Amino acid sequence: MSNYVYPIIAGVIAGVLTRLYMLKTDYRQYPTYIHGKVIHIALGLIAAGLGAIIMPALLEEEFTAITFLTLAATQFRDVRNMERNTLTQMDSYELVSRGSTYIEGIAIAFESRNYIVIFTALLTTSAYVFFSLWAGVIAAVVCFLLAMKFMSGSVLKDIVDIE
Numbered sequence: 001m002s003n004y005v006y007p008i009i010a011g012v013i014a015g016v017l018t019r020l021y022m023l024k025t026d027y028r029q030y031p032t033y034i035h036g037k038v039i040h041i042a043l044g045l046i047a048a049g050l051g052a053i054i055m056p057a058l059l060e061e062e063f064t065a066i067t068f069l070t071l072a073a074t075q076f077r078d079v080r081n082m083e084r085n086t087l088t089q090m091d092s093y094e095l096v097s098r099g100s101t102y103i104e105g106i107a108i109a110f111e112s113r114n115y116i117v118i119f120t121a122l123l124t125t126s127a128y129v130f131f132s133l134w135a136g137v138i139a140a141v142v143c144f145l146l147a148m149k150f151m152s153g154s155v156l157k158d159i160v161d162i163e
Helices: 005-021 034-059 063-091 100-130 133-151
Strands: none
Touching: 005 034, 005 100, 005 133, 034 063, 034 100, 063 100, 100 133
16 A cells, blocks of 8 residues: 555545535535535545645656646636626626626636645645645644635724624
């Protein structure tokens, strides 16, 4: 068995858990339907797998494997375009249109979440490979906390004084 199996598994788990955290939904957010959640989780699993194999591929000098990361980034951009088109079509049926800026913001967030998952899996796997399991766990926790910070939007109290 390869020396990289456990680090890759740790990276995938950290990436998927981070993506599951970013999947929180309520009545104002997309996706609110189960098929939307399944798509987000599946793409998160793919992104975590890609992020987890980057470092082992580099260490084994399997540079052709790295080219798939570029291909994946292209695919995530295409999924973003698909997301934008779907939301635009859905918006035409709404009583009050959300507008193209709002839709573009959702599409960008959709794509950026995949990159956060890749980054989390990469750092977790790298810390595990170069240091230890505990270093991988620490890297995963730090990435998770950063994801929480980056994915939290502004709140009203940031721009006004509330009494």
